[in-house]
Amino acid sequence: MARYTGPRCRLSRREGVNLGLKKKWSLDQNEAVPGQHGARRSKLSNYGLQLREKQKAKRIYGLLEKQFRNYYLKACNAKGVTGTVLLQMLECRLDNVIYQMGFAITRAQGRQMVNHGLVRLNGRKLDIPSAQVSEGDVITFNDKETTKKYLTKNVELNEGWAVPTWLMVDLEKREGKIVRVPARDEISIPVNEQLIIELYSK
Numbered sequence: 001m002a003r004y005t006g007p008r009c010r011l012s013r014r015e016g017v018n019l020g021l022k023k024k025w026s027l028d029q030n031e032a033v034p035g036q037h038g039a040r041r042s043k044l045s046n047y048g049l050q051l052r053e054k055q056k057a058k059r060i061y062g063l064l065e066k067q068f069r070n071y072y073l074k075a076c077n078a079k080g081v082t083g084t085v086l087l088q089m090l091e092c093r094l095d096n097v098i099y100q101m102g103f104a105i106t107r108a109q110g111r112q113m114v115n116h117g118l119v120r121l122n123g124r125k126l127d128i129p130s131a132q133v134s135e136g137d138v139i140t141f142n143d144k145e146t147t148k149k150y151l152t153k154n155v156e157l158n159e160g161w162a163v164p165t166w167l168m169v170d171l172e173k174r175e176g177k178i179v180r181v182p183a184r185d186e187i188s189i190p191v192n193e194q195l196i197i198e199l200y201s202k
Contacts, residue, residue, distance in 0.1 A: 004062070050199035057191045061090050062107055067130070072200050083193030084184045091182050094121065095129035097139065101169045101176040102161040105154055118147050133178050140175045148174070164188075 044052065058068045075086040090096065095104075095111040098119065104110035111129040113119055119126055120140040121133065133139070141147050151174050163169050166182040 050195040053192050053195040054199055057196060060189050061093065061096060062111060083197050087184065087187050087193050088181055089132065091187055092132050093129065094119065094126065094131040094133055097133050097178065100164050101167055102158040102163060103151055103154055105157050118142055135178055135180050137178045138175060
């Protein structure tokens with residue numbers, strides 16, 4: 001499936017916030033937006049604000065427009081507040097959960113680990129990064145020595161990582177469990193989901 005392969009820091013500069021696309025990188029607020037006219041920071045219209053929120057969410061989770069819109073359509077048909085359901089669906093992607101558990105240093109790396117067949121969901125190999133996890137699911141990894149070394153290195157790089165309260169992780173056993181679907185206040189991405197819903201509702 002298609003994915004963005006260009007410069008990652010450029011995306012964070014464009015949105016004006018650190019999107020967490022690279023482990024060691026900090027945003028210089030005085031840095032210009034990418035492009036020839038990047039220094040010209042004009043005031044955004046309502047549409048511009050909505051568009052930027054949508055772009056932030058897409059880039060944080062590594063999705064393209066068609067994939068993201070499909071999530072929106074599913075959220076519209078689900079029970080609950082559409083914006084909250086949308087973020088819950090994005091948070092419960094398998095690649096994101098591996099990142100949130102601290103086994104990957106970025107979401108992109110979590111996606112790569114799933115694609116390469118390192119991940120086991122409830123004991124079965126799963127190589128679909130967008131797979132939705134649910135309450136009670138257990139995530140483990142294969143028993144190869146190279147995988148163990150890989151995970152050990154990532155856990156060391158993520159030292160001090162705060163695992164979200166909706167997840168339970170055993171770093172020694174290299175496994176994690178989904179305790180529940182996250183509530184809105186447990187999703188810490190810098191996005192106003194209401195603006196996204198307003199954009200797609202037009």
